[in-house]
Amino acid sequence: MSTDATGTPAQPRVPVWLEIRRYIQDLIAGPGYAPGDRIPSERALAEQLAANRMTVRKAVDSLVAMGLLERNGTSGTRITAPRVARPVDAHTSQGIARIVRAGGGTPGNKLLHFEQARATGKIAERLHVPEGAELVVFRRLWTVNDTPFCIETSHLPADRVPGLAAEDLMAGQSLYGLLHDRYGITTTGGERLIGIGFCNDMEARLLHLKPGAAILLLRLLVSDEAGRPIEYMTSVNHPQLVVFRTTKAGAI
Template sequence: MKEKKSAIDKNSVIPLYFQVKEYLRNEIATGHYIPEQLIPSERELAEEFEINRLTVRQAINELVQEGLLYRQRGVGTFVSQPKIEQPLTSLTSFSKDMENRGIVPGALVVSMKVIPATKQVASRLQMEADEEVLELVRVRTADGEPMALERSYLRYDQVKPLYGMDMENVSLYQKLEEVCGIRLVKAIQTIEVASVYPDEAGILEIGPHEPAMLIERITYTEGADKPLEFVRSLYRGDRYKFKIEMNL
């Protein structure tokens, strides 16, 4: 393997920190550094590149911000697990999406109860605020690792058979079809950056200031003009990304 110092050109117009950053990115992409592996320290890299330690730090900082690396206080810097990519071109359940990737999906039930719809939920479902909804709160996992905290609200009068059922490690959409004869065919979804509360961070096994994505989705059944479901989910920003394909 060639020496690290030969991987950068000190006479190039390309900033040194950027060259170091791309070198590390390539080492990750080619498998020289694998997920959860501890990379060399800033001091070790600076010595091998024969450059300033602050230059190395800037390169590592940017890769941490991009999610390719993460720091563990008192230990060092590690390669992050690759993000799970979900296309936004079709309506699929979390379970089906994970299975298509060869990942074992999971769902841990936090709570299931029938409640009066809040103003926000009633607005999304186009119903009165005092009407009943089934609230299902679950932690969605991939190969046992928490990925999202999901809060689903469904019109209770249409999904009564689901209440009290075991919803651990099953697809809600599959149960809707099998138990209630309901098939969801259309959804409107929004995505925005969000912060998480300490209790949510604990459930997702992330720090309280780590990035997260707030996903809100309203889903419709075939032929219905009013939605059946409103979902509000917090996805880990370090483990998940969404893909949109656009054609001109």
């Protein structure tokens, strides 16, 4: 292991192509660019950054693979338009897989975490259960066409879903379909709060963002037909891959 002049182990140097990738990510995340905009050519970037053109191409290829950029043979490389349009005024709850399919994408998910935990004061208040009540808590990473776009963490009262296990959620099973088919619970639309947040290290790694980068944050409270809360969910969304839309027409 190499050391510096003080004998301290030297930090491994970040590959140049990764530094260029971060530069391009910061560039397209800035106010000067929007979805669909063309980024500077690889030649222009190479000249601007005093880098080898093949190194720049490797950085751009990586961003294309991540779904943040897309190439067009006639118009250069552009910022990818959002791939998932999430409704905010639905009267019934829609699973994220159905939303992705409705937009022409192929959904996928990975179960990241599953546990039984005790409700904190805020979660208990939202779910109308006593503080300390047993909950089922799980977190899933969702993808569209194999590109990660959101991380969702759900809290459900354990007494409403007896026997619910991690295996039930590992094969892409719809939560709302499972609630209906196994527990006879029909979900309805609930309170939706949308805002801006900042990702932590885990969220940044999973969504291919920089730690502390801005994200779209959705908080959703889903109820059953009787109006009883059944799920409190927080969703961390990639700001370049997700938009929230309304279908209601009205005065501006």
